[in-house]
Amino acid sequence: MPELRKDPILGRWVIISVERGKRPRDFTSITHRKKGGFCPFCPGNEYTTPPEIIAFRPAGAEPNKPGWTLRVMPNKFPALDPAGMLTKSGEGMFDRMSGVGMHEVVVETPDHYLTFATMDQKAVEDTFWACYIRLLEMKKDQRLKYALIFKNEGDEAGASLEHSHSQIIGLPIVPRTVQAEMKGARNHFETKERCIFCDIIYQEMSDGKRVVCENDGYVAIAPFAPRAPFETWILPKAHEAAFGPQQKSFVGLAGIMQRVLRQFDSILESPPYNFIIHTSPFSEEQSEYFHWHIEIMPKLTKIAGFEWGTGFYINPTPPEEAARFMREVR
Amino acid sequence: MPELRKDPILGRWVIISVERGKRPRDFTSITHRKKGGFCPFCPGNEYTTPPEIIAFRPAGAEPNKPGWTLRVMPNKFPALDPAGMLTKSGEGMFDRMSGVGMHEVVVETPDHYLTFATMDQKAVEDTFWACYIRLLEMKKDQRLKYALIFKNEGDEAGASLEHSHSQIIGLPIVPRTVQAEMKGARNHFETKERCIFCDIIYQEMSDGKRVVCENDGYVAIAPFAPRAPFETWILPKAHEAAFGPQQKSFVGLAGIMQRVLRQFDSILESPPYNFIIHTSPFSEEQSEYFHWHIEIMPKLTKIAGFEWGTGFYINPTPPEEAARFMREVR
Numbered sequence: 001m002p003e004l005r006k007d008p009i010l011g012r013w014v015i016i017s018v019e020r021g022k023r024p025r026d027f028t029s030i031t032h033r034k035k036g037g038f039c040p041f042c043p044g045n046e047y048t049t050p051p052e053i054i055a056f057r058p059a060g061a062e063p064n065k066p067g068w069t070l071r072v073m074p075n076k077f078p079a080l081d082p083a084g085m086l087t088k089s090g091e092g093m094f095d096r097m098s099g100v101g102m103h104e105v106v107v108e109t110p111d112h113y114l115t116f117a118t119m120d121q122k123a124v125e126d127t128f129w130a131c132y133i134r135l136l137e138m139k140k141d142q143r144l145k146y147a148l149i150f151k152n153e154g155d156e157a158g159a160s161l162e163h164s165h166s167q168i169i170g171l172p173i174v175p176r177t178v179q180a181e182m183k184g185a186r187n188h189f190e191t192k193e194r195c196i197f198c199d200i201i202y203q204e205m206s207d208g209k210r211v212v213c214e215n216d217g218y219v220a221i222a223p224f225a226p227r228a229p230f231e232t233w234i235l236p237k238a239h240e241a242a243f244g245p246q247q248k249s250f251v252g253l254a255g256i257m258q259r260v261l262r263q264f265d266s267i268l269e270s271p272p273y274n275f276i277i278h279t280s281p282f283s284e285e286q287s288e289y290f291h292w293h294i295e296i297m298p299k300l301t302k303i304a305g306f307e308w309g310t311g312f313y314i315n316p317t318p319p320e321e322a323a324r325f326m327r328e329v330r
Numbered sequence: 331m332p333e334l335r336k337d338p339i340l341g342r343w344v345i346i347s348v349e350r351g352k353r354p355r356d357f358t359s360i361t362h363r364k365k366g367g368f369c370p371f372c373p374g375n376e377y378t379t380p381p382e383i384i385a386f387r388p389a390g391a392e393p394n395k396p397g398w399t400l401r402v403m404p405n406k407f408p409a410l411d412p413a414g415m416l417t418k419s420g421e422g423m424f425d426r427m428s429g430v431g432m433h434e435v436v437v438e439t440p441d442h443y444l445t446f447a448t449m450d451q452k453a454v455e456d457t458f459w460a461c462y463i464r465l466l467e468m469k470k471d472q473r474l475k476y477a478l479i480f481k482n483e484g485d486e487a488g489a490s491l492e493h494s495h496s497q498i499i500g501l502p503i504v505p506r507t508v509q510a511e512m513k514g515a516r517n518h519f520e521t522k523e524r525c526i527f528c529d530i531i532y533q534e535m536s537d538g539k540r541v542v543c544e545n546d547g548y549v550a551i552a553p554f555a556p557r558a559p560f561e562t563w564i565l566p567k568a569h570e571a572a573f574g575p576q577q578k579s580f581v582g583l584a585g586i587m588q589r590v591l592r593q594f595d596s597i598l599e600s601p602p603y604n605f606i607i608h609t610s611p612f613s614e615e616q617s618e619y620f621h622w623h624i625e626i627m628p629k630l631t632k633i634a635g636f637e638w639g640t641g642f643y644i645n646p647t648p649p650e651e652a653a654r655f656m657r658e659v660r
Contacts, residue, residue, distance in 0.1 A: 001411045002429030004503070012506060015429055017409050079347050079636070079644045081331045092533045094554045099332030099345055150635030158634025167635070173334070175640030176342060203422045224424045276639035295638075303633055304488025305480030305497070306409070308625075309606035310505030314409045 005225040009184040009196055014225045014313045024267045024325055027229065027300040031269040032154035034113050034162050040076075041107045041163035043068070050074045053104065054133060056126055070126045071107045072134060072168075078103035079169065086143045086172050100143050102170035106130050112163050115153065115270070117261035119164065124254035131168055131277070132244055138170035139282050146171045146178060146281050149243070154272025157299040174281045181278065182290055189289035197291030198239055200224075210319050212326045213259050217252035220260050222319030222326070228301055229317035230268065230326070232260050234294040241287040243279035257294070263329045264298055272299040335555040339514040339526055344555045344643045354597045354655055357559065357630040361599040362484035364443050364492045370406075371437045371493035373398070380404045383434060384463060386456055400456045401437045402464060402498075408433035409499065416473045416502050430473050432500035436460050442493050445483065445600070447591035449494065454584035461498055461607070462574055468500040469612050476501045476508060476611050479573070484602025487629040504611045511608065512620055519619035525569055527621030530554075535567075540649050542656045543589050547582035550590050552649035552656070558631055559647035560598065562590050562656070564624040571617040573609035587624070593659045594628055601628040 002017040040048040043066035050073050057068040074082065080101030087098045108127045109119045116124060131149045138147045151166040152159040159165075174182075188196035204210050204221045212220040212232055220234045234256055236246065246252055264271055275296040280287050307313055332347040370378040373396035380403050387398040404412065410431030417428045438457045439449045446454060461479045468477045481496040482489040489495075504512075518526035534540050534551045542550040542562055550564045564586055566576065576582055594601055605626040610617050637643055 001414055002409060004427040004429050006425040006427075008423055008425070013427075013503060015409050017429070079332060079345050084331055091554070092537070093338055093529055094533075095336040095338070097334040097336075097343075099334050099347070148636065148639045150639050152634045156632070158632040169636060171640070173343060175642055177639060177641035180641070199423055203424075207422070224421070274635040274638055276635050278639070297638060302486070302488040304482045305604040305606050306478065306499060308604055308627060309478045309480050309507060309608070310501070311507035311510070312505055 007223070007225040008188075008200070010180050011184065012225065012227075012311065012313075014227055014315050016318050017314050017316055018318065024230075027268055027271065027298075032156065032272050033270070034115075036112060039112055039161065039163045041071075041105075041161060041165060042112050043110045046071075049105075050076055054130060056130070066110070068110065069123065070109070070130055072130050073105055073107070075103040075105050075167070080171070097172065100172050102134075102138055102141070102144070102147075102168065104134060104168045106134075106166040106168065108164045108166060115164050115261070115265075116151065117258055117265050117270075121251075121254050121258055124258055125250040127166055128245070128250040128253055131166060132250075134168050135243065135279075138168070141170065143172055144170040145283065146174045147279070148175065149277040149279070151273075151275050153274070154299065157272035157274050159272075178278070178281060182281070182284070182287075185287075185289045185291070195239055195289050195291050197235060197293065201235055201237060210323045212263070212323050213256065215252050215256050217246045218256045220256055222323040224319065226315055226317075226319050226322070227313040228297050228299075229315060230264065230271075230298045230300065230322045231315075231319070232296045232322075232326070234260065234296070235291065236293075239288075240292055241280040241290050242285045243277050243292045260296060260326075263326045264296075266329045267325050268298055268300070273297060274299065337553070337555040338518075338530070340510050341514065342555065342557075342641065342643075344557055344645050346648050347644055347646055348648065354560075357598055357601065357628075360486060360601055360630055362486065362602045363600070364445075366442060369442055369491065369493045371401075371491060371495060372442050373440045376401075379435075380406055384460060386460070396440070398440065399453065400439070400460055402460050403435050403437070405433040405435050405497070410501070427502065430502050432464075432468055432471070432474070432477075432498070434464060434498045436464075436496040436498065438494045438496060445494050445591070445595075446481065447588055447595050447600075451581075451584050451588060454588055455580040457496055458575070458580040458583055461496060462580075464498050465573065465609075468498070471500065473502055474500040475613065476504045477609070478505065479607040479609070481605050483604070484629065487602035487604050489602075508608070508611060512611070512614070512617075515617075515619045515621070525619050525621050527565060527623065528569055531565055531567060540653045542593070542653050543586065545582050545586050547576045548586045550586055552653040554649065556645055556647075556649050556652070557643040558627050558629075559645060560594065560601075560628045560630065560652045560656070561645075561649070562626045562652075564590065564626070565621065566623075569618075570622055571610040571620045572615045573607050573622045590626060590656075593656045594626075596659045597655050598628055598630070601630060603628045 046064045055068045056070040061067045210222045279292040376394045386400040391397045540552045609622040
């Protein structure tokens, strides 16, 4: 019989429908491969993008020219506009707000064909550094309340350019997903005086069946109520509310991130995916109850009428099985 | 500058990003066409599906044989299981429930190549009748709290079989999307003593710029804060909490539904889409504050990291423009 499972933070139910059970190879038709062609993110084409905000390149080298290892630019087609005032207005019963915000792109490597899984670990560390630096900068902007850091890899996961890149969006409102997570975590804290994520980490690490991998600072788990097959979360083992380095280093985070992505590549044959860094809002950086983490979602199933209508998800792969497949990768 | 708009019922923000503005023809690469091949829903293949629950066929004709105009069967790969007890259990801090529920399929026409837009209006009326009959039946099941009626048209919208069909899922819990709508509508009613949907209908019909089309009983609008380009809602003009016929007839509903879908076909070239009937939970059939409606979402954009991370949507097409394009279809 299928099983309904509730995410303890959001109260979101998912249906684990084993009757529709699929093994990893059933999903591998969704493999994506890079095709090349003209790319605005490749070295030599810097003139086609807005000027860089920060870049990592040898000291003294010229900006907006080749030689960089990582570049951060404003998005050429931003979803939000960095200039202008935050204004609010009504239209009868409806509410609107000017679309003020930052929308930036981190080009993680000059090599068009590398991915976050296959590039040098140093490039992944640098990507986290660049995101962190921009996050700190956006925090200073009084108009903004939140910075969302995410990555779309592969056309099916919504990437419009295939050259490996991440995005940072600074928002004038705290996203509803983040609000809902904060609320769920706060409710738990009010009852138990413990962080719900710390409780999840403790239970998962004691039990082990949904643990994908771990290192000194981080653990990767298949969450109890995953929305999609092979959904994986990476969490710092110690309580930390806001995204940032551990002991001034992103080595541990980059290491576990690449290990998870390489496990995906191995068993799901380079699937498209999204990852999202769930960090606390600017105003709650020191939260006792929120615990930052990364949610990674391989794009293997489609959002259809059921998901739109219910906010629930049907997942054919139990997380215990997904974690086992992941652990078996050598 | 892009604009943030808030859905007045859910409080969900969307970004109307005119800088990314797209005209209908920019979306038409997502057109879908039926390919044929072996189909379990075609006449003659009735033996490949579970036995029918109800069917519309000439009096005296044999069940589960050709001759029908519409069939309702249990889904062969159900997301939920109709047999068994509703049991609840824990796993440490986590909660689970047995996946009890109904999952049924309405095959709307014997003709493989017709769509909900192109079949006879009578077939669409019959589909609504079949859904309504099954909804009333599911209401009698003490284990169930809600019935979700929806349709996935086209592979991109999650249809696994291309022969035109709708689905009905009876659920042991009220979906979180429905709970959120009920809550938003209740809040409005508590302040204003009016149904928020009635208020929206009044404002939209007075203003006109987001009205797509209307007939005696129903109005179709592009909602103020649409998640996706060309999202369209159909609402009964008079207050009705639960999905059902008007004066014992689905003629008006079938008429406006086909008109909207034909407008999509005309300007977006037969896009994949989902529609969902938003009706009140079984326990609140007579709600003063909830107003049933149909939400139709052409599948023209992808859900990516931003949407997963925020619960917000980036929409390149303002609803005023979508409604104008729709109205221009003759």
